[in-house]
Amino acid sequence: MDLEKIKDLIRQKPNIADNLGMDFISTPDDETCLATMLVDSRNCQPMGLLSGGATLALAEYMAGVGSSILCPDRACVGVNVSGSHVRSAFEGDTVTATAHIVHRGRTLHVWNVTVAGSDGKTISTVSVMNFITDKPTEAAK
Structure with a gap:
């Protein structure tokens, strides 16, 4: 999944990705996205x-x-996030989140995300459901 276009959008104003230290990485698979995050004082x-x-x-x-x-x-x-934490990551480690879409409907997407430590061992498994809707108009904001 090519994340270059969205990186510019994400960086337009401060957000949680910046605050926690997330770094997004493009992948050759159109149904997979990747991010890393240094485990440090911002997220420990x-x-x-x-x-x-x-x-x-x-x-x-x-x-x-x-x-x-x-x-x-x-x-x-x-609209729904559910996770299980099976191992710890310690300050100084870098974790990698790999997200795979498992359902791509018209109004709902379901993603399975695996978060692993730098040793490749799974730290957490997370299921995320996104609601897909029209963008809000200026009048609705």
């Missing part, structure tokens, strides 16, 4: 472990980016 618990909330934010953001690329003229919003 006080004990130096990657926060589960930061992990879920990474997964939801990745799925939103993917849906936005697949539907560039629509609004794509997360």
